[in-house]
Amino acid sequence: MTSQRADCGNLELRSQSCEQNLLSRPDGSATYCQGDTSVIVAVYGPAEVKQSKEFLDKATLEVIFKPKVGIPGCSEKFQERLIRNTCETIVLTALHPRSSINIIIQVMHNAGSLLSCCVNSTCMALLDAGLPMSCLVAAVTCSLSCDGDIILDPTSQQEKEAKAILTFVFESRDNEIITSNTHGIYSIKQYYSCVEACRKYGFVSCQSPLGTTNTVEQ
Amino acid sequence: MAADFKTAQPVEYYRQFLKKDVRPDGRELGEIRSTIVNIGSISTAEGSALVKLGNTTVICGIKAELCTPTNDEPKKGFVVPNVDLPPLCSPRFRPGPPSEQAQVVSQFIADVLKDSKMVNHEDLCIAEGKIVWVLYCDMMCLDYDGNVIDACIISLLAALRNVALPSIEVDEETAKPKLTSSTSSTMTVQSLPVSTSFAIFDNSILIADPTNEEENLATGVVTVVTNECGELCALHKPGGSSLSESQIQECVKRSFSRGDEIRKLLDETFNSLDR
Amino acid sequence: MPLDSKRIPGPRESFPVTNFISTEKDNPDLVNDDGTRHDGRKPNDIRPIFLRCGIISNAKGSAYIETKDTKVTCAVYGPRQVVRREDFKLTGTLTCDFKFATFSCQKRQQHMQSSNEKDLSLIVLQAMEPAVCLEKYPRAQIDIFITVLQNGGSALSAAITCASAALAAAGIEMYDVVVGCSTRQIGNTCLVDPAYDEEYNSKTGGKNNGSLCLGLMPSLNQVSAFIECGELETEILMQSIHSCVDGCMRIYPVVRQCLTKSIKSLQKHQDGT
Numbered sequence: 001m002t003s004q005r006a007d008c009g010n011l012e013l014r015s016q017s018c019e020q021n022l023l024s025r026p027d028g029s030a031t032y033c034q035g036d037t038s039v040i041v042a043v044y045g046p047a048e049v050k051q052s053k054e055f056l057d058k059a060t061l062e063v064i065f066k067p068k069v070g071i072p073g074c075s076e077k078f079q080e081r082l083i084r085n086t087c088e089t090i091v092l093t094a095l096h097p098r099s100s101i102n103i104i105i106q107v108m109h110n111a112g113s114l115l116s117c118c119v120n121s122t123c124m125a126l127l128d129a130g131l132p133m134s135c136l137v138a139a140v141t142c143s144l145s146c147d148g149d150i151i152l153d154p155t156s157q158q159e160k161e162a163k164a165i166l167t168f169v170f171e172s173r174d175n176e177i178i179t180s181n182t183h184g185i186y187s188i189k190q191y192y193s194c195v196e197a198c199r200k201y202g203f204v205s206c207q208s209p210l211g212t213t214n215t216v217e218q
Numbered sequence: 219m220a221a222d223f224k225t226a227q228p229v230e231y232y233r234q235f236l237k238k239d240v241r242p243d244g245r246e247l248g249e250i251r252s253t254i255v256n257i258g259s260i261s262t263a264e265g266s267a268l269v270k271l272g273n274t275t276v277i278c279g280i281k282a283e284l285c286t287p288t289n290d291e292p293k294k295g296f297v298v299p300n301v302d303l304p305p306l307c308s309p310r311f312r313p314g315p316p317s318e319q320a321q322v323v324s325q326f327i328a329d330v331l332k333d334s335k336m337v338n339h340e341d342l343c344i345a346e347g348k349i350v351w352v353l354y355c356d357m358m359c360l361d362y363d364g365n366v367i368d369a370c371i372i373s374l375l376a377a378l379r380n381v382a383l384p385s386i387e388v389d390e391e392t393a394k395p396k397l398t399s400s401t402s403s404t405m406t407v408q409s410l411p412v413s414t415s416f417a418i419f420d421n422s423i424l425i426a427d428p429t430n431e432e433e434n435l436a437t438g439v440v441t442v443v444t445n446e447c448g449e450l451c452a453l454h455k456p457g458g459s460s461l462s463e464s465q466i467q468e469c470v471k472r473s474f475s476r477g478d479e480i481r482k483l484l485d486e487t488f489n490s491l492d493r
Numbered sequence: 494m495p496l497d498s499k500r501i502p503g504p505r506e507s508f509p510v511t512n513f514i515s516t517e518k519d520n521p522d523l524v525n526d527d528g529t530r531h532d533g534r535k536p537n538d539i540r541p542i543f544l545r546c547g548i549i550s551n552a553k554g555s556a557y558i559e560t561k562d563t564k565v566t567c568a569v570y571g572p573r574q575v576v577r578r579e580d581f582k583l584t585g586t587l588t589c590d591f592k593f594a595t596f597s598c599q600k601r602q603q604h605m606q607s608s609n610e611k612d613l614s615l616i617v618l619q620a621m622e623p624a625v626c627l628e629k630y631p632r633a634q635i636d637i638f639i640t641v642l643q644n645g646g647s648a649l650s651a652a653i654t655c656a657s658a659a660l661a662a663a664g665i666e667m668y669d670v671v672v673g674c675s676t677r678q679i680g681n682t683c684l685v686d687p688a689y690d691e692e693y694n695s696k697t698g699g700k701n702n703g704s705l706c707l708g709l710m711p712s713l714n715q716v717s718a719f720i721e722c723g724e725l726e727t728e729i730l731m732q733s734i735h736s737c738v739d740g741c742m743r744i745y746p747v748v749r750q751c752l753t754k755s756i757k758s759l760q761k762h763q764d765g766t
Contacts (some may be wrong), residue, residue, distance in 0.1 A: 016384075038353045044484055068319060071498050072498065073498045073499070073502070074321045074322075074324055074325040074328070074498075074499065074500065074501055075325050077318055077321040077323035077324050077325065077499075078321070078326065078329075081318065081322045082457065084457075085456040085457025085458060086456070086457035087457070088457060089438075089457045089458055110279065126314065164333075169457075170271070171460055176460035176461065176462060177455065177460060177461055177466070178438075178455070178457055178458065178459070178460045179455055179456060179457050180440075180453050180454065180455040181454055181455075181456070182333075182450070182452050182454070183452075184333050184451075185335075185445065185449045185451055186449060186450055187448070187449055187450070187466075188470055190449060190451060191453065192463070219765075225542065259564075260564070260596060260597070260642060260643045260645065261562065261643065261645075262596060262597055262598055262599060262645075263596035266596065273550040273551075275549075277594075277642065279594060279595065279642075280596065281595065281596050281601040282510065283507035283508055283509050283510070283601060284507060284508050284509075284510060284512075284513070285504040285506060285507035286504070286506075287504075288504075296503055296504050298501055298502070298503035299501060300500050300501050300604070302604065304592065304638065304640065305590065305636070305638050306549070306552075306566070306568045306638035306639075306640055307551065307568070307569075308551045309551060309552075309570050309573070312576075313590050313638075315499050316499045316500060316604075321499055322738075324500065324501050327499070352503055352504055352507045354503065354596075354601060356594070356596055356604075358594055358595075358640070360548075360566060360640075361548070361549045361550055361551060362551055363550055363551065384510060395510075395513045396513065424587075430551075464607075474761065481521065482503070487582050
């Protein structure tokens, strides 16, 4: 399914598309594109877990973040932790104790707003894997230009010129923030206006993925 | 009896305290542990600072070395922050390469350093395109009792302000660096970011400056970094239970006041050193 | 150097300032004309010692030692479960990890443990093993972690003293504590507890030039560690050893006092709750 927006103004997202169940080996997979940014995610699980990583009361969730080129370093670990914590919040890990859920994120192309694309893609892949979740998530990135204008879903060029880049992850139940990650300097007022601008689209995105699953299944 | 209850039912144990708006260590919910800063205690380092936040202890030592700049940015020096969580500081860390926790904290500190523009990298230039300073800022945790990010950022800030670099020039004939005078110059730190971390307990209660125990029981954490101009440098919330706008507002407000307290504490410490 | 992907990367190569600028003093003589050393000590004086136990809240036992410019901290964990099953032994296992902090020396140290640090780990381990009643801890592991925060000379002997204080503070059963002391021999002069410039000075004093580090169990009056490098005549070596033992005996009361104090405060704490 592709949602195309005619006007690509600053307060609009780039065209988005998603495809699920495109890999045969994993239990769930999805690719998500936001403009030219594209990410592919595979989910394995619930499966057997190594004894050293086992939890008695919940599943062990692991995220592996693979950059497009080069070997993963600290910043990839940072993203992994961020996405893992986000997933742990929504996946009902308590239903699968002493098992493992592995999420592998492969960046295909980064043309800005990578983090939000990763989170969206992961959510779709988890959905495809049929893992029980308490709610869905939607991530939106926005950037603040030097004059304080908000640009939603910025391209890498826009990110480079920006004063600050903010990424939020909203949950679908109450549309509250569960993850917030920011770069750059901004005022508290700007923070709230960014939250509001992103929340509007977070809500839309949260609804539309459901539609996507249905189309695929049909 | 209390100790048994705590071991068997840690969450319930905390709830009993939090009901009365107090924490097991006697603090109020928004109260931060006493902070001690000791500056310049390591004379082999160009800059150093030891920070104690309750039991959590972090020492930051900065070693300066010379290197050639990149071709893209011939005037810019380097600042390399790394956090070390050695097995010495807590039984949860094992010897070997840096743990995931250490890598994540290192990256966060590196982001804060870059985003807040603490150091003007061009100040570290000795000869354009030829030689620049590289500051290796190593933060080592000596005692891990939660909230290591806040302690690391304070120690980094204090150590950077303590840095004294020898004055060096490039000899035109030999093209090698030489010492121009024996006096060393201090570095200007452009912005003074301070972070404040909170833990979310039972999806709703916010507690400031969590201990290790509190971090383990928490359903989420938030770290807010503010600078001296009343701006935010980072609002980092990696997953965990959701927060309403008013709760975020509360965190930001608390971190602004905390930022001012720490900057005052550092100023006082530096003044007492000068005398 | 291979790229370390688990740390924030810096520039590919960098050089310490001392590579280009000589910081060596013009007067490399270690003993002044009036018989005193650079810091005003007499040859067989030791530096004042500050030793405290229980500084790391998470550790079973810990100690911090400061002798002027040398600062060493040590933590002891255990007895705890052996990580690998193959390592099961009927007596306990003692491990030791010795590390110089990156900023502790004149030249920046690497994050990874160097071969020198591995050697020092082994020396401290072997100094501790005779003193610990390992047969009381079957199938268990006791870990000693030592970090040198600043190396102002005699870091190894400070580490030995610090480690045994931390072991004792952890309540590990021991036959005796181990007290470390080093000397630097140049010619006929024997400098006890050498400072950094004395320990690493390359000046040769004719025939006899060497350094010595000794770990002594004072109440048993036995030596548990003894490392000597350089060239010394037998007689001079004996003198040097005696100076070391003498130095250890002077450090011993400090260790004893520190341990008594930590036990007392522990008792007070237990009575309070």
